[in-house]
Amino acid sequence: xxxxxxxxxxxxxxxxxxxxxxxxxxxxxxxxxxxxxxxxxxxxxxxxxxxxxxxxxxxxxxxxxxxxxxxxxxxxxxxxxxxxxxxxxxxxxxxxxxxxxxxxxxxxxxxxxxxxxxxxxxxxxxxxxxxxxxxxxxxxxxxxxxxxxxxxxxxxxxxxxxxxxxxxxxxxxxxxxxxxxxxxxxxxxxxxxxxxxxxxxxxxxxxxxxxxxxxxxxxxxxxxxxxxxxxxxxxxxxxxxxxxxx
Numbered sequence: 238x239x240x241x242x243x244x245x246x247x248x249x250x251x252x253x254x255x256x257x258x259x260x261x262x263x264x265x266x267x268x269x270x271x272x273x274x275x276x277x278x279x280x281x282x283x284x285x286x287x288x289x290x291x292x293x294x295x296x297x298x299x300x301x302x303x304x305x306x307x308x309x310x311x312x313x314x315x316x317x318x319x320x321x322x323x324x325x326x327x328x329x330x331x332x333x334x335x336x337x338x339x340x341x342x343x344x345x346x347x348x349x350x351x352x353x354x355x356x357x358x359x360x361x362x363x364x365x366x367x368x369x370x371x372x373x374x375x376x377x378x379x380x381x382x383x384x385x386x387x388x389x390x391x392x393x394x395x396x397x398x399x400x401x402x403x404x405x406x407x408x409x410x411x412x413x414x415x416x417x418x419x420x421x422x423x424x425x426x427x428x429x430x431x432x433x434x435x436x437x438x439x440x441x442x443x444x445x446x447x448x449x450x451x452x453x454x455x456x457x458x459x460x461x462x463x464x465x466x467x468x469x470x471x472x473x474x475x476x477x478x479x480x481x482x483x
Contacts, residue, residue, distance in 0.1 A: 272347025274300035278325065278340060279413065282354040282390040285329045286361040291316070292395055292412055296323040296342065297370075297386050298349060303342035312338060313357050329357040363438035365391025367431065369416075373445040376420045380451070382407070387414040387431065387442065394433035394440075403429060404448050420448040 276298035285291050296306070306323035315330035323342060335356035342349050367389045376382050387397075397414035406421035414433060426447040432439050 270344060270346055271301040273298050273303045273342050273344055273349045276303070276323075276340070276342050276349045276351045277388065278323075278351055278353045279386055280353070280389055280393065281351075282365075284356045284358055284362050284392045285313075285316075286393070287329055287332055287357055287359050289361065290328040291326065291393060294325040294353070295386075295413065296340065296351070297384075298342060300349070301344050301346055303349075304344045306340060306342050308338050308340050310336070310338065313355060316355075325353070331357065332359055333357040361436050362392035364389055364394050364433055364435060364440045367394065367414075367433045367440040367442040369431070369442055369444050372443065375447045375449055376404075376407075377451050378420050378423055378448050381419045382417060385416040385444070387433070389414075389433060389440070391440075392435050392437060395435045397431060397433050399429050399431045401427070401429065404446060407446070416444070422448060423450055424448040 276296055278294050278296050280294045283294070296303075303323065306318060306320050308318040308325075312318060312325065312327075313329050313331070313333040313336075316325055316327040318325050318340065323340065333356065335354055338353045338355060340351050340353055367387055369385055369387050371385050374385065394414065395412075397409055397411050399409045403409060403416065403418075404420050404422065404424045404427075407416060407418040409416050409431065414431060424447060426445055429444050429446060431442045431444060433441070
């Protein structure tokens with residue numbers, strides 16, 4: 238009986254030790270998140286029309302995921318910033334002078350900021366400029382790309398179009414101008430003209446896009462594949478976005 242009791246106790250001890258080790262390996266891992274960086278809003282300098290609902294001005298960033306957004310000073314009457322997404326939305330209700338607003342994105346590890354200059358006029362005005370964060374890029378076929386977002390200044394752009402049609406698998410959002418998707422075939426380099434317009438006038442930007450197989454694209458610059466980091470060229474563009482048009 239004594240031998241049986243000892244064996245039972247030993248088995249229970251081994252089971253407890255095994256369970257403790259197993260739990261430690263799966264539940265004890267510490268996942269750390271870096272601070273966010275390189276944030277920019279789609280429209281860095283924009284003129285809205287009083288009484289007209291705006292196209293949501295959405296942010297993009299690198300680094301850690303942003304969990305909360307804030308803005309200072311308060312946005313013009315009728316506009317608001319979503320604290321979860323950072324999107325500026327609404328319908329401006331009064332004319333306001335050009336004012337620089339600081340948008341801050343934070344997470345547990347730190348924060349990042351960007352500047353947005355907003356003006357509200359009684360009527361719509363023509364857009365001044367349009368460009369893309371990455372205007373020359375090689376994508377990997379069958380891999381989802383990092384969305385390529387435009388930046389614009391002047392009157393708000395309310396409609397985007399592109400010519401010729403983008404490579405198979407890629408699409409241009411007609412409201413935001415963001416290029417996204419998954420290229421499905423190898424293509425030669427080609428220049429695509431994106432037109433941004435509103436009720437007054439339009440502006441254009443050109444983007445050079447090529448799709449290549451993973452083997453040929455692996456060591457090329459401007460490569461956006463799954464999990465790819467922002468290329469230094471894009472980082473520089475994000476930094477320049479803080480210098481607002483006057």
